Amino acid sequence: MHRLLWTGLIISLGVLWESWSVPTQAQTIPPLPTPPALVDAGCRGCHGDNTDALTLPSGESLPLAVDLAALNASPHSAQDEPSAPCVSCHVNDTAYRYPHQPNPAPDVHTFRVNVAQRCQECHYPHLPFHENVDATQNVVPTCIDCHGSHDIVRVEAMAEAMPARCVQCHTDRSHDWVADFLEPRPGIGHGAEGYAGSMRCAGCHEEKYFTWRDTLHANIIQNPASKPEAIVADFTVTDDDLTFTPAEVAYTIGSRWKQLFITTTVSNTLAILPAQWNVATQEWVAYHPETWATSDWRKECAGCHVTGLETTSYTFTEFGVGCESCHGPGAAHAADPEHVDLFADADDQVCGACHGRGLAPDGHAFPTTYQPGDALVEHFTFANDAVSVWPDGSARLNHQQYMDWSLGSTMQQASDMHCTTCHNVHEAGPGPSQLKDGETALCISCHAPQAASVKHTPFHEAALRTRDFACSACHMPLMAISAVEYDIHNHSLLQPNPVGTIEHGGLAAMPNACNRCHSRPGEYPTWAAQTIAFAKQQAPPVSGGFFAPGPTPTSPPPPTPLAVVGQPPVVVQQIETRVWVRWGVYVLAGVLGLLVVAWGTYRIQLRRERDA
Structure with a gap:
């Protein structure tokens, strides 16, 4: 036992x-930062006044001298915090210990490729304007080719320094051509905190940047001094409303429907001159001639025409609707793109911040405190006065499309329907409204059963033989005003609605889709309402919408921190x-x-x- x-x-x-x-x-956690080397005295002592050169097998030579003044002025200066001592870049098992071992690189380009790998341990790798270059057929530039080695310039001096470096490879281009190609779109003053400007985005998102530059958003404000073709108005005509000359125009606003003109006043503010040019009718009309001289465009309008407006000094980062207007301030993301994300969701509220009319809590006519990802209604109250909206709540004036969209149609409730479903934001697109496709083609891409217009538009068989019907003619009629009467589409998707016209007192008080075309004697709103009722009896519409209700947009969650760029994770036993x-x-x-x-x-x- x-x-x-x-x-x-x-x-x-x-x-x-x-x-x-x-x-x-085992659990992985980010490593602690590596402390920099304490001294560079040995490196500087040898290379500060060295006149020798290293000859590579290719016959090319590498000078051994280092311009210490340029190094001290660079972001890699030992005086900067955090500092980047020589051995941060010039380090491997044997090559940079003294006495130095033979350099294994056969030529200068290979040497620079090897050194550039060190750059990417601290910096996000990018290759702006060269991402589509075939590396098997061409020599792709390295970090050193574009940014230098010991004479790296700081971000604020990048635009000035780059042209000279670009022409070292692009010998067929001039310095001025490169400067114009790289020209940022500066604003006035420093602008709001955290904004970097759209040119910074081009470093990693060049394809979107260069197609965006051709959009209406990018070109809503233009400078005729550097781009004379920006003026589309005819200043040669004689018109009582035209009281100024092209020489007084500092900037233009718009070019598709109408064009307004900004001037610099004697008090050094910006004001809109007292006449606008209507593109469709090729005529001048008065624009607030009584009050223009005392207005300040930056305070009254600029929030939706510039990017990064600071509403104390009214300085701004850049003219036009830039990347950060829709994605939020980007300076932190540009400095640390691995860890800091920008807003990138399809949120109609971002469009609504400017495609809506009303007042912010501080009295501005644009939402001064709104940031992409916020709930817009917390920063802006939409207008509902009789000047801005029709009795059914739809827009009477321009830039109110989001207000239409919010009136509650089944389209607006669909989770996969957004402003960007139909409209391009990074490309110009076909047609005047930057659509992704033709109007009817866009509608049919979702509403295929309605492609047979004869069946979908009863009693219009004869008209269909003589003209093309767009879906928008009935469902998005022209009912708002930008330059001339009814040149902007209704975006409520609640038309046709002749009954609304009857209920609100007639066509002058409330137009409708049917009577936008049918205006002959006898074709009254009552006739249109009766015709629609009869058509529904003959061919009842299919029940059920094409879309299901979708979620209300909400702010994105904060980004999840990632490991330090370029360093392996440290494994700690736990x-x-x-x-x-x-x-x-x-x-x-x-x-x-x-x-x-x-x-x-x-x-x-x-x-x-x-x-x-």
Whole structure:
């Protein structure tokens, strides 16, 4: 019996020992920052006045001298925090220990490629304007080719320094051509905190940047001094409303429907001159001639025509609707794109911030505190006065499309329908409204059963033989005013609605889609309403919408921190409490089981001895 008990105890201890030897779970955490080298005295002492050069197998030479003044002025200066000492870049197992080993690079380009790998341990890799270059057929530039090695310029001086570096490879281009190609779109003053300007985005998103530059958003404000073709108005005509000359125009606003003109006043503010040019009718009309001289465009309008407006000094980062107007301030993302994300969701509220008319809590006519991802209604109250909207709530004036969209159609409730479903934001697109496709083609891409217009538009068979019907003629009629009467589409998707016209007092008080075309004697709103009712009786519409309700846009969650760029994660051993609990239960159960078996065996043996 004692032998059996000792055996059970030994087995239990063995199981317990095995449980102790189970490896614990490993968890990765970001490493601590590596402290920089304390001194560069040895490197600087040899290379500060060195006149020698290293000849590579290709016959090319690398000068061994380092311009210490340029190095001290660069972002890699030892005086900067954090500093980047020489060995931060010039380090591997043997090559940069003294005495130096032979350089393994066969030519200058290979040497620079090897060094550039060090750049990408701290900096986000990017290759603006060269991402589509075939590396097998062309020499792709390295970090050093564009930014230099010891004479790296700071961000604020980049635009001025780059042309000279670009023409070293692009010998067929002039310095001025490159400067114009890279020209940022500066605003006035510093602008709001955290904004970097759209040119910074081009470094990593060049394809979107260069197609965006041709959009209405990018070109809503233009400078005729550098771009004379920006003026589309005819200043040669004689018109009583035209009281100024092109020489007084500092900037233009718009070019598609109408064009307004900004001038610099004697008090150094910006004001809109007192006449606008209507593109469709090719005529001048008065624009607030009584008050223009005392107005300040930056305070009254600029929030939706510039990017990064600071509403204390009224300085701004750039003219036009730039990348950060829709994605939020980008300076932090540009500095650390691995860890800091920008807003990139399809949120109609971003469009609504400017395609809506009303007042901010501080009295501005644009939402001064709104940032992409916010709830717009918390920063802006939409207009509902009779000048701005029709009695059914739809827009009477321009830039109110979001207000139409919010009136509650089934389209607006669909989770996969957004402003960007139909409209391009990064490309100019076909047509005047920057659509992704033709109007009817866009509608049919979702509403295929309605492609047969003859069936979808009863009583219009004869008209269909003489003209093309667009879906928007009935469902998005021209009902708002930008330059001339009814040149902007209704975006409520609640038309045609002749009954609304009847209820609100007639066509002058409330237009409708049917009577935008049907204006002959006898074609009154009552006639249109009766015709629609009869058509529905003859061919009842299909029940159920094409879309289902979707979620209300909300702010995005904060980005999840990632590991430090270019450094491997550090593995730290960490004990998980659940491992001990689980194995403790196993051991206890095993010991109890063995004791029960031993006790049972002992009792059986004892009975046998008695029976014997």
